[in-house]
Amino acid sequence: MPRVDKIKVGLIDDHDLLRSGLTKLFSGSKDYIVTLEAANGSDLIDKLRNTAKKDLPGLVFLDIRMPKMDGFDTLVWLKENYPSIKVIILTMYDADLTVVKMVRIGADGYLLKNVSPEELFTAANTVMKDGSYYPDWVTKKIIDSIRNTSSTKGSSNDEAKILFSERELEIIKLVCSELTIKEIANKLYLSERTIDGYIQSLLQKLKVNSRVGLVIYALKNNIVDFSML
Numbered sequence: 001m002p003r004v005d006k007i008k009v010g011l012i013d014d015h016d017l018l019r020s021g022l023t024k025l026f027s028g029s030k031d032y033i034v035t036l037e038a039a040n041g042s043d044l045i046d047k048l049r050n051t052a053k054k055d056l057p058g059l060v061f062l063d064i065r066m067p068k069m070d071g072f073d074t075l076v077w078l079k080e081n082y083p084s085i086k087v088i089i090l091t092m093y094d095a096d097l098t099v100v101k102m103v104r105i106g107a108d109g110y111l112l113k114n115v116s117p118e119e120l121f122t123a124a125n126t127v128m129k130d131g132s133y134y135p136d137w138v139t140k141k142i143i144d145s146i147r148n149t150s151s152t153k154g155s156s157n158d159e160a161k162i163l164f165s166e167r168e169l170e171i172i173k174l175v176c177s178e179l180t181i182k183e184i185a186n187k188l189y190l191s192e193r194t195i196d197g198y199i200q201s202l203l204q205k206l207k208v209n210s211r212v213g214l215v216i217y218a219l220k221n222n223i224v225d226f227s228m229l
Contacts, residue, residue, distance in 0.1 A: 010036035010060035041069030106209030109133040
């Protein structure tokens with residue numbers, strides 16, 4: 001059988017015990033291996049700058065409250081400098097503003113530290129395969145936040161100027177229905193690479209960082225009737 005390389009994982013948390021526990025957990029996985037640990041964002045930056053491109057982690061688990069450089073600033077830096085690295089927030093904080101802010105910045109997943117090992121791996125697998133993972137409680141916070149914002153502010157003039165082709169609208173609707181890229185490709189009789197190209201183009205067009213950002217935009221601007229999905 002051909003050799004399959006494990007996905008490299010980074011752990012950014014100021015608690016040594018937690019990092020040690022996660023490293024031990026991932027050591028028993030056939031798909032993942034921890035190759036980088038950092039105590040805060042500043043520590044992470046130093047280590048990434050001294051890491052060869054081929055050795056960069058494909059996925060990192062990021063805490064929010066850390067000394068020197070917290071999770072908010074670290075996520076912004078990662079998305080600007082290493083956009084290919086997937087980021088799952090792993091924290092104790094579930095306040096509405098915190099969750100929504102991290103998602104808007106570009107977090108690819110959000111978990112609490114009391115999560116089960118099973119869900120931790122489910123989140124990792126889903127993020128690496130489909131791009132994002134948000135538990136139902138996170139999705140509810142996001143939707144509630146956008147509904148509240150929309151009811152008080154409405155759509156901006158900039159948003160109203162954005163025009164979409166029929167194919168783009170079709171793909172936005174399918175992304176909002178939570179189908180995977182493969183399922184969307186099969187439904188539209190297109191290749192997965194073509195669908196991914198459309199999605200990446202839409203992300204740039206709307207200036208959002210993830211598929212959930214695309215869903216947020218569709219909800220806020222009434223592009224998709226979510227009651228029909």
